[in-house]
Amino acid sequence: MTVLQACEWLKATRLSVFIRESKWGFSLIEMVHLLALAALGGALLIGALRVFGIILNEQPLQATLRDLSRIIAFGILAMLLSGFLLFADGPLRYYGNSAFRIKLLLILAAAASAFIVYRRFQARSALSVAPMGLKVATAVSITLWLSAAVAGRVIGVL
């Protein structure tokens, strides 16, 4: 089955039809997507500032990053779920949208980078100053997340 066929299959499912024809379904899903963006983005921002040693340096890394990683994981989950439902509203529409395709690639890269950051953090969580490797990985990750978010905005205005 090609990707295009999978999109056509999804469009024909009851889920897709329900979202497409419901008065408030799509808007509600969009709002959840936005709330998750606020939580995820806020946590990423605070985490990055901690890793770069700008705030909250009084305690070792794990004092902030352990809690933040929980918010980040929950936020990513909520984004993926709501994102999939938004996609289900019109699979072919997004399939043909170049900003959407780029965003998917960026999200994959961002998620992979987040995993790398998390592993590096786990190895060093008792420290108070983040080693250079963790800082570089964090910088790359933040850039990828931000790019994915911008690509998401471009989807709507393209």
Place this chain on the structure above:
Amino acid sequence: MSSWFRKHSRAVMILSVTLLAGGYASAHHSFAAEFDAEKPARLVGVITKIEWTNPHSYFYLDVKNSKGDTINWGCEAGNPGALSRRGWKRGDIKIGDTLIVDGFLAKDGSHLIDARRVLLPDGRSVYGGSPGDGGPESDTPAPKP
């Protein structure tokens, strides 16, 4: 878990109510909620007003219906950037020009269509900037496999 809920029941209530209220209040405007994909329409009319604006552009046409009455219809199109990416600029249409607009009717019965394709006075056919759903009328038709 239930004690957490008891402690924060007020916040949870406010959260639920605002989500629901927001969802209901916004019922009017996602494409599928505002326009009817089962009701395609073609309007032929004379431009009376042009709003080349963000977040949507609008142009209004005086259209003669079957009885000979003239009704003013609104056509909703994309933002100026989206339109220029589809090949038409602000000056391409003027008040008094005749346009042929293909689109889908508003669900609430008002005189509004979602402009999918527009035949310009100079003979060019352009997309209206509403991406549609990937179907035959769509701005972003699904590519061939």
Place this chain on the structure above:
Amino acid sequence: MTLLVQLCNWLADSWVGTQIRESDNLFSLIETVHVLGVAASAGVIMIVDLAVLRLVFARYSISQVLAPLVRITWIGFGLMAISGALLFWSEADKLYANVAFRVKMLLLIALGVNQWVFHRRLTSPALVHSKIGAGVSLGLWTGVIVLGRAIAYL
């Protein structure tokens, strides 16, 4: 209130307002800053609320956490205020009549009041009052975000 209506019309018809409203990409750019800025403003302040509720950052004292995070939100709110003002400038007449926009502004005012009422309690032993404030803040910020999206739909 016709003075306000006149002011909104004047703003929308002004050169700046018109430039933004009829722009190819400027409006989208400003809107993107506004939407993504929600993370640096509402997102961070909601995490601060979670900290006051002792659900996160429990190893820190409240005063250690508050100052640096609130400083971030000032930058975030600055971005939101500027981008929001520019968006408002471009469609002041439409927004004035928009119910979602009006309620959103009311919620922001309520948040300011909430902040003022409960902020003073944050370093006192009566932490429970600050926790109520944090809970209210979480709810109101959710409302602000939801209504911000609803503006486009009304």
